[in-house]
Amino acid sequence: MGxxxxxxxxxxxxxxxxxxxxxxxxxxxxxxxxEADTMELLVAKLKVLIPDLLEANGILPKAYDSVPFHLxxxxxxxxxxxxx
Numbered sequence: 445m446g447x448x449x450x451x452x453x454x455x456x457x458x459x460x461x462x463x464x465x466x467x468x469x470x471x472x473x474x475x476x477x478x479e480a481d482t483m484e485l486l487v488a489k490l491k492v493l494i495p496d497l498l499e500a501n502g503i504l505p506k507a508y509d510s511v512p513f514h515l516x517x518x519x520x521x522x523x524x525x526x527x528x
Contacts, residue, residue: 452512453498455490457483459519468515474501487515 455476457468465479466486475497480486495511498504504511 452514453494455494455513455515457486457515457517459517459521461521466517473497474503483517490515 453470453472455468455470455473457466459465460467460479463479465481466483467479468476468486468490469478470476473494476493478486478489478493480489490513494513495504495508498511
């Protein structure tokens with residue numbers, strides 16, 4: 445039937461330096477919490493989990509074959525100062 449005619453679902457992700465993984469969650473997609481070692485793996489997981497969770501929560505009609513989402517990322521890190 446095509447892409448769901450709605451605003452993109454908002455997904456937030458941050459880099460967890462202690463665990464060395466990207467962690468994603470969303471208020472728009474009930475139950476969404478996942479992690480992955482790389483951003484590419486995270487996006488691949490989200491492309492499966494988002495429609496599955498929307499359907500499981502009765503939010504997504506089965507007739508749709510794609511769901512738009514916006515992934516907002518945050519990463520905090522430090523840069524060491526080299527002494528000469």
